[in-house]
Amino acid sequence: xxxxxxxxxxxxxxxxxxxxxxxxxxxxxxxxxxxxxxxxxxxxxxxxxxxxxxxxxxxxxxxxxxxxxxxxxxxxxxxxxxxxxxxxxxxxxxxxxxxxxxxxxxxxxxxxxxxxxxxxxxxxxxxxxxxxxxxxxxxxxxxxxxxxxxxxxxxxxxxxxxxxxxxxxxxxxxxxxxxxxxxxxxxxxxxxxxxxxxxxxxxxxxxxxxxxxxxxxxxxxxxxxxxxxxxxxxxxxxxxxxxxxxxxxxxxxxxxxxxxxxxxxxxxxxxxxxxxxxxxxxxxxxxxxxxxxxxxxxxxxxxxxxxxxxxxxxxxxxxxxxxxxxxxxxxxxxxxxxxxxxxxxxxxxxxxxxxxxxxxxxxxxxxxxxxxxxxxxxxxxxxxxxxxxxxxxxxxxxxxxxxxxxxxxxxxxxxxxxxxxxxxxxxxxxxxxxxxxxxxxxxxxxxxxxxxxxxxxxxxxxxxxxxxxxxxxxxxxxxxxxxxxxxxxxxxxxxxxxxxxxxxxxxxxxxxxxxxxxxxxxxxxxxxxxxxxxxxxxxxxxxxxxxxxxxxxxxxxxxxxxxxxxxxxxxxxxxxxxxxxxxxxxxxxxxxxxxxxxxxxxxxxxxxxxxxxxxxxxxxxxxxxxxxxxxxxxxxx
Numbered sequence: 001x002x003x004x005x006x007x008x009x010x011x012x013x014x015x016x017x018x019x020x021x022x023x024x025x026x027x028x029x030x031x032x033x034x035x036x037x038x039x040x041x042x043x044x045x046x047x048x049x050x051x052x053x054x055x056x057x058x059x060x061x062x063x064x065x066x067x068x069x070x071x072x073x074x075x076x077x078x079x080x081x082x083x084x085x086x087x088x089x090x091x092x093x094x095x096x097x098x099x100x101x102x103x104x105x106x107x108x109x110x111x112x113x114x115x116x117x118x119x120x121x122x123x124x125x126x127x128x129x130x131x132x133x134x135x136x137x138x139x140x141x142x143x144x145x146x147x148x149x150x151x152x153x154x155x156x157x158x159x160x161x162x163x164x165x166x167x168x169x170x171x172x173x174x175x176x177x178x179x180x181x182x183x184x185x186x187x188x189x190x191x192x193x194x195x196x197x198x199x200x201x202x203x204x205x206x207x208x209x210x211x212x213x214x215x216x217x218x219x220x221x222x223x224x225x226x227x228x229x230x231x232x233x234x235x236x237x238x239x240x241x242x243x244x245x246x247x248x249x250x251x252x253x254x255x256x257x258x259x260x261x262x263x264x265x266x267x268x269x270x271x272x273x274x275x276x277x278x279x280x281x282x283x284x285x286x287x288x289x290x291x292x293x294x295x296x297x298x299x300x301x302x303x304x305x306x307x308x309x310x311x312x313x314x315x316x317x318x319x320x321x322x323x324x325x326x327x328x329x330x331x332x333x334x335x336x337x338x339x340x341x342x343x344x345x346x347x348x349x350x351x352x353x354x355x356x357x358x359x360x361x362x363x364x365x366x367x368x369x370x371x372x373x374x375x376x377x378x379x380x381x382x383x384x385x386x387x388x389x390x391x392x393x394x395x396x397x398x399x400x401x402x403x404x405x406x407x408x409x410x411x412x413x414x415x416x417x418x419x420x421x422x423x424x425x426x427x428x429x430x431x432x433x434x435x436x437x438x439x440x441x442x443x444x445x446x447x448x449x450x451x452x453x454x455x456x457x458x459x460x461x462x463x464x465x466x467x468x469x470x471x472x473x474x475x476x477x478x479x480x481x482x483x484x485x486x487x488x489x490x491x492x493x494x495x496x497x498x499x500x501x502x503x504x505x506x507x508x509x510x511x512x513x514x515x516x517x518x519x520x521x522x523x524x525x526x527x528x529x530x531x532x533x534x535x536x537x538x539x540x541x542x543x544x545x546x547x548x549x550x551x552x553x554x555x556x557x558x559x560x561x562x563x564x565x566x567x568x569x570x571x572x573x574x575x576x577x578x579x580x581x582x583x584x585x586x587x588x589x590x591x592x593x594x595x596x597x598x599x600x601x602x603x604x605x606x607x608x609x610x611x612x613x614x615x616x617x618x619x620x621x622x623x624x625x626x627x628x629x630x631x632x633x634x635x636x637x
Contacts, residue, residue, distance in 0.1 A: 007033065010051070011216060011219035011220060011308070012219055013275065013276070013279055013339045014219070014223050015219045015222045015223045015226065016061065016064050016065060016275070017268075017271065017272045018222075018223050018226035018230070019057055019060055019061050019064065019222070020057075020061040020268070020271055021226070021230055021264070021268035021272075021330045022053070022057040022183050022226045022229050022230040023054055023057035023058040023060075023061050024234070024264050024267045024268050024485055025230045025233055025234065025264040025268070026050050026053045026054035026057060026058075026125050026230075026233060027054045027058070028238045028259070028260075028264040028267070029050055029233060029264070030047060030050040030051060030054060031263075032237065032256065032263070033046060033047050033050060033240065033241075034047070041096040041100075041238060042096040042097055042100055042240065043090040043262070044096075045089065045093040045095075045096045046093055046164050046237075046240045047235070048085075048089045048092065048093075049086070049090065049093055049196070050233070050237075050359050051082075051198060052082040052083075052085050052086050052089055053082070053086075053229070053233065054082075055078060055079070055081065055082035056079050056082035056083055056086075056231075057226070058080070059075040059078040059079035060075070060076075060079050062075045063075035063076050064144065069136055072136055072144050073136035073146070076136060076144060076145065076146050077127050077133075077146070080127050080132070080133055080146070081123075081124050081127060083159075084120050084123045084124050084127070084132070085117075085124065085612050086159070086161035086197070087116060087118045087120065087158065087159055087163060087166070088116035088117040088119070088120045088162070089168065090162070090163060090166040090193060090197060091112060091113050091162055091165065091166045091169070092113045092116075092117070092215045092590070093166070093193070094166040094167070094169035094173070094193075095109045095110070095112075095113050095169060095496075096172060097173045097186075097189065098169050098170075098172055098173040098176070100173075100174045101176040102178060103172070103173075103176060105608060106300060106388075109169070112165075116162060123155065124152075130147075131149065131151060132151050132152060132155055133146040133148065133149060133152055134146055134147030134148065134149050135147055141434050155358065158563075163197045163213070163224065166193070166197075167190070167193070167197075170186075170189065170190050170193060171190065173186060174186040174187070174190060176348055179206070185239040186239075188235045188236065188238065188239040188544065189236060189240070190212040191235065192232040192233065192235045192236030192239070193233075194577050195228050195229060195231075195232035196229050196232055196233060197237070197480055198225075220603050221535065230264075232262060234264075237256065238252075238253070238256055241256055255331075256310065258307075262304070262307060265303075266300065266303045266304070266307075268302060269299060270296055270299050270303075273295050273296065274292055274295060274296050274300045277291050277292050277295045278292055292449070293481055307485055314460070336472055337562060338463070338466055338467055342461060343376070343464075343467055344376065344377060344461055347365045347376055347377035347460065347463070348379065349379070350365065350377075350435075350456050350459070350460055351363040351364065351365060351377050351378065351379035351380075351435075352379045353456060354379075354435075354453065354456065355379050355380050355437070357449060357452060357453075358445070358449060358453075359438065360380070360437045360438050360439070361380050361438055362378060362379055362380030362437065362438065362502070363378070363379050363380065363435070363436065363437035364377065364379075364435070364436055365377045365378075365433060365434075365435045366432040366433050366436075366575065367432065367461060367464055368431055368432055368433050368434075368444065376433070382527040391392065399514070401415075408529050409445075409450075409453075411439065414438060414439070414440075414441075415436045415437065415438055415439060416436060416437055416438075416439035417434055417435070417436040418434065418435040418436065418453065418454075418457045418460040418466060419431055419434060420432045420433040420434060420457055420460055421461060422461050422462075422464070422465040432464040432465060432468070433460075433462055433464055435456075435457055435460060446453065513621050513625070514617050514618055514621045516533055516534050516535050517535070517617055517620055517621045517624065518617050519533060520533045520535055520556060520560060521560060521585070521589040521617075521620075523587065524557065524560065524590060524592075525592065530553060530556065531553050531558070533556060535553050535556055535559075535624070536553075538558055538628050539628055539631045540559055540624075540627050540628050540631045541555045541556050541559055542555075543631055544559060545559060559624065559627070560620070560624075561590075562623075562627070563620045563623040563624045563627065564582065564585045564586065564590070564620060566621045566623040566627075567582055567585075567620065567623060568582045568583055569582065575601070575602060575603075580602065580612055581612065581615060581616040581619055582616075583602060584598065584602070584609065584612055584613050584616050585616050585617075585620065587601065587602075588613065595609060595610075
């Protein structure tokens with residue numbers, strides 16, 4: 001004993017802190033799990049498990065620290081509500097997981113889940129009636145408990161039996177996984193589910209007299225159980241986090257780790273420090289002393305500071321792996337991104353500097369684009385600049401000056417103009433734009449001013465060059481995004497079920513697929529939208545290469561033609577309502593007629609034609625997907 005503190009008191013405090021930590025962890029992970037795709041049955045079942053565990057440990061925490069018998073009894077009965085629903089939730093979770101691996105229920109597992117939920121509801125109703133458990137027994141044991149009845153042991157047997165059945169179903173799901181990654185995650189689920197079930201079982205033994213004579217062993221076992229349950233809940237959440245989302249693994253790991261550190265970890269440490277400070281205050285009969293809020297605030301600030309400081313390092317060390325350099329390079333793009341606002345701010349500074357340096361009334365910077373000159377920035381009086389915008393004569397003189405390179409400055413219409421050029425290794429000197437300001441013809445400029453203006457023009461040229469290059473990069477990334485999204489969806493869907501890589505088991509980016517079909521048809525007789533189409537990677541196209549002498553473009557054209565023929569009505573061609581979709585595809589894309597001509601021929605408005613065209617493209621897309629599925633299923637045999 002030290003300062004009135006016994007070893008039993010220390011062990012009790014540690015156990016209460018860990019129990020509260022599990023409650024905080026379960027509630028935090030419940031909130032985190034709500035950010036998943038809750039349409040997934042596995043995720044929904046896991047949410048129910050988290051809710052039950054949070055209810056059990058939260059009620060136990062409140063009952064353990066309360067001194068009001070009424071509150072203790074209410075909390076203990078709420079804890080039992082969570083306990084009686086745990087078997088049903090685990091059976092639900094295991095059934096969902098086995099279904100995900102390609103073994104759906106034929107009715108027996110589904111009805112078993114429904115019956116266990118119904119039985120749990122009936123048992124929960126009997127708790128206030130003191131049937132499954134009795135009233136609060138009083139403070140004559142290491143922890144508060146409800147009086148055991150003759151039905152308590154029967155429920156314990158039922159609890160163990162359902163958990164064993166759930167474990168066997170989880171093991172069957174584990175046996176059906178094929179990849180190393182999916183098997184590893186399934187092991188996490190097996191271990192986490194087992195530990196959470198075993199860790200909650202000791203609550204069924206409260207009041208049995210098993211530990212009343214050995215309180216030290218009781219508190220040690222409860223502490224170990226709580227620590228194990230909290231840890232394996234995190235592991236289960238990590239494994240379940242991959243269901244229903246298409247994020248890469250590194251992003252899922254990073255987001256979960258950040259949430260865990262800022263959420264349950266920080267909250268649990270703050271709670272522990274607050275409890276310890278308050279317990280020390282009890283020695284001096286002042287539990288809520290000034291050190292309680294001071295310690296709470298200090299710990300929160302310190303932990304948040306450490307987490308923020310170390311976050312970039314642990315992400316690179318733990319989650320990036322061999323792709324560390326590539327990911328860091330991609331992330332650095334955000335820091336070095338030159339937005340339109342950034343470019344405008346820099347150019348405003350340059351034009352203002354020219355005005356101040358040369359003491360002129362105004363200056364401007366214009367950028368070359370496909371339509372001519374685009375005025376980007378002006379400073380001072382810009383009324384004179386409007387008449388020179390997009391002047392063919394000025395652009396011609398600028399190009400001549402750029403080509404000659406004998407003089408960087410030239411005079412035109414009362415203005416001194418400076419071509420902004422960039423030395424492209426592949427295309428030579430490229431004109432990016434023009435910088436100009438009012439200037440009298442024949443007026444001399446100081447040599448140091450000439451040098452300064454040349455330096456500013458050079459830097460503006462670099463900025464415009466980077467802006468052009470960045471737009472090309474962003475355009476490339478936008479064109480890749482639908483294809484990358486499809487690959488991510490296929491990867492995520494096939495993690496636990498290898499047949500999910502088939503298109504009908506994945507939520508395809510329908511808008512993108514229809515767009516691909518439309519683009520390919522718009523260049524049906526040749527063009528980059530056909531020769532570079534993402535549809536070229538389809539299995540049916542690769543299979544048809546031999547038939548088309550190894551030409552993928554012709555193979556894709558043949559697939560498109562076959563898909564159009566699939567929606568063709570039987571009989572001779574007519575211009576009736578049932579032939580409308582086929583006629584639109586045939587006349588608009590295959591025959592290459594203009595929209596107005598097709599609309600007149602089909603006796604409809606252009607707006608109606610576009611609506612019907614959308615329906616026709618969707619029909620062709622579904623036909624292509626059906627052909628692809630048939631080809632893949634044939635390969636599976």
